[in-house]
Amino acid sequence: MIMGCLEGNCHFVNGNFRARARVQRVHNILEKINIGAGRIRMFNLSAGEGAKFAAYANEFVDQIQELGPSPINVARKKEAKNVPTGEITA
Amino acid sequence: MITGTPKPIEEILQMLEPYDNIVLAGCFGCVTVCRVGGEKEVEVLASTLRLAREASGKKITIKEVCLERQCDPEYIETMRPYVEDYQAVLSIACGAGIQFLAEKFTTTPLLPGINTGFLGVTERQGEWAERCQGCGDCVLHLTGGICPVTRCAKSLFHGPCGGSAKGICEVDKSVPCGWQLIIDRLKALNQMDNYCKLKPYKGWNSSRDGGPRRIVREDMI
Structure with a gap:
């Protein structure tokens, strides 16, 4: 989750637009490698919009939960299960 | 400078399919300036490849390096002590650099991570245009x-x-x-x-x- 200033209000003039372009690039990479493009998202809001921040955070949490575990975690858990523990089973 | 564009990640993953232990080599020359094969791009591509391979259940070990120039032998030689410990080298330098690496390390497969473009100039940030055909x-x-x-x-x-x-x-x-x-x-x-x-x-x-x-x-x- 990446937060930027409102469009047109960036202290660095076009910093938030450039950030959005970079987020889009990561978005594309995640999509191409099947991790899930929805795992990254950029929001724009001002420093005084606390309630909006909370709403965006909740929205993103819902989005991530809907996507389920990342394929990386699934692969890691699968690998951990396959590692021999050394226990002797009769 | 010599310009280039990244190869599609799917194509790179396909090239890397037989390998699980590689060197990813960038170059501080032209490809750093045109933002396609420098130190930062090495880091981004290495992370992308690790994520993709781990998600597919076939992990890959990547040694990240960035040579001063891949078109000069003295910088290439800095890779010699360890290059044979890896199955392949993926280079994101220009075609000249990749070929020079291949000439020097004859027993290690060399793979291109970018498509080399043209001799050009930076017209504005993120935009390059051809000016010379040599x-x-x-x-x-x-x-x-x-x-x-x-x-x-x-x-x-x-x-x-x-x-x-x-x-x-x-x-x-x-x-x-x-x-x-x-x-x-x-x-x-x-x-x-x-x-x-x-x-x-x-x-x-x-x-x-x-x-x-x-x-x-x-x-x-």
């Missing part, structure tokens, strides 16, 4: 500093073709007619007499038509 016989002094070989889509030498309309080339509306640029510039320089000079046929033997080229500077050997 034809080996420069005529810029006669053409107002604008190259007819590169800027004219047909590499014409005696003025615009019939496809030039209102200063735009017929190949693409975003491409200015190279000869219109030349004539405008010659007028501005008050050098239109250059345009009227009949030029002899260009010898293309100094360009690619003469095969792979070599420069030997006796004073430097």
